[in-house]
Amino acid sequence: MQFPKAKVQEWIDANKSEILETYQSILIIPALSPEFKNGDGEWKKTRRLLEIFKAWGWGEWIEVIEIPDERAQNGTRPNIIITYNPNNLPLDDGGSVISVAHMDIVPVGDLSQWDHDPFDPVVQDGKLFGRGTEDNGQGLICSLYGLKCIVDLKLPVSHPIKIVLVADEEVGSRYGIQPLIKQKLFHPKDLVVVPDSGVESGLEIEIAEKIPLRVQITTEGRQGHAARPNDALNTQPIANKLAVLLYDRLHTQYNETDSLFYPPVSTFEPTKRINNVDNTNTLPGKDVQHWDCRVLPSAPYEEIQKLFLSTAQEVEEESGAKISVEFRAFNIKVPPITAETPVVQRLKKAIGTMIPGEVKLVGIGGGTCAVFFRKADIPAVVWGHMAHVAHETNEFCLLDNLYTDIAVFAAFFLDLD
Ligand SMILES: [Zn+2]
Structure with missing residues (x-):
């Protein structure tokens, strides 16, 4: 009709x-x-x-x-x-x-x-x-x-x-x-x-997604008085160092691009940080940080997980803190859908009834x-x-x-x- x-x-x-x-x-x-x-x-x-x-x-x-x-x-x-x-x-x-x-x-x-x-x-x-x-x-x-x-x-x-x-x-x-x-x-x-x-123009159909990787890193030291740092193991600088090392390494080592996606690279972002101590004069003995990563299908997903583990181990050995890394991994590799797929054709036609312009097929950050x-x-x-x-x-x-x-x-x- x-x-x-x-x-x-x-x-x-x-x-x-x-x-x-x-x-x-x-x-x-x-x-x-x-x-x-x-x-x-x-x-x-x-x-x-x-x-x-x-x-x-x-x-x-x-x-x-x-x-x-x-x-x-x-x-x-x-x-x-x-x-x-x-x-x-x-x-x-x-x-x-x-x-x-x-x-x-x-x-x-x-x-x-x-x-x-x-x-x-x-x-x-x-x-x-x-x-x-x-x-x-x-x-x-x-x-x-x-x-x-x-x-x-x-x-x-x-x-x-x-x-x-x-x-x-x-x-x-x-x-x-x-x-x-x-x-x-x-x-x-x-x-x-x-x-x-979607996008403001309404002219993009998403046919592929990056693969999410969620990471929780727990750093355990020893709580103490801020005036006596030698008697404690302050997790704040240790966890910060780990975050900066990871941030630099992930972004330099896994910088492949794929123009189907916006942004065209894998993303590696430290996000949530669990509140540690309530007062200024206490050294935190525990730090919990979360990372949200969106990995391009072409990037080495397992290798990225290994980099989290090896960097954590390096900082653990150097600092004396205990660092554990937990992954919520979604290793879902699926081929992107093509322009010929019936649902793409049907949706394109439907968009065309209301929105003038050419429909583009794209990839997104995902999830x-x-x-x-x-x-x-x-x-x-x-x-x-x-x-x-x-x-x-x-x-x-x-x-x-x-x-x-x-x-x-x-x-x-x-x-x-
Ligand atoms: Zn939603």
Whole structure:
């Protein structure tokens, strides 16, 4: 069929205030993984979404898959699958058109740097500000309303459409998309889009990701009085030295480039540092630092892990402190998807209905749900139309992008000529 653009846009225009209201009513409920302070999971947000779906008459299309997690509210991490299958087609043969968005968010960070309450989203200059607006509220809302538009306008579809709303994306997807894929709920012939990253033009489809490597380094010395450093082993300078050595070595030794990616190099960044002592006159006896690395598929992943270990050992021997290195490695090597892959072609066509210009295929820093699909031989792509403010303070979504994306998702769900 031809994309009924005027009809779809008219529907979106008529529903703008409802769309915004739904969006805000979801954003006021934080859903933080238990790894974070006060994190109790996605239970409350899921209840809110289920209420909305019931009101829309979608009740029978909903399946909630709970992954046990005793740390979370009610001991569970709920995931929602919406299946719209008006022709009652078999679901095991593949060919479903699927969007996957995540319900969880990251912490607000430094609250004093927010201009508004991050959980009381407000509109200013056409932007909706709040934690989770871009990541991943935008993807969630545009998928839902893309489908709602098709349902309300009774536009014909010849295949099942699914929207999958997952838990735990920000921490590693162990209670979200990973177990869902393991339960064989998806098929290599499915067409999967993950609207969880993108550029302002909306003209880039992400087809490859760097491989994440998370590292925790614990340095143990001996706590003491700052006036008597000889009686203690201060871990602060030791851990600093280790961080600087690692930073220099990683960046000089693993500087290969790949122009598919932005930035075109592997990234190695020290990030979280656990608070050590509360007062100025105590020498810390323990230091915990975290690293977030995103490794190009062409870089030697195991060798990079070995460099962390050997550098830590070197500093350990020299300083007398005990240093341990722990990895959260995701050694997921998957070939990038090509321009001929059906999901890429379908999405390109859908983008073309709303956004003029040439669509580019790119690689990104990574860590989205798409990686786990690719690992299971299900070609998934990442697309969004975003300002790149995820995880920042004053995170926002440009509402015009949201409305365009709803139309793009409607087009993606339909069978266009
Ligand atoms: Zn995200």
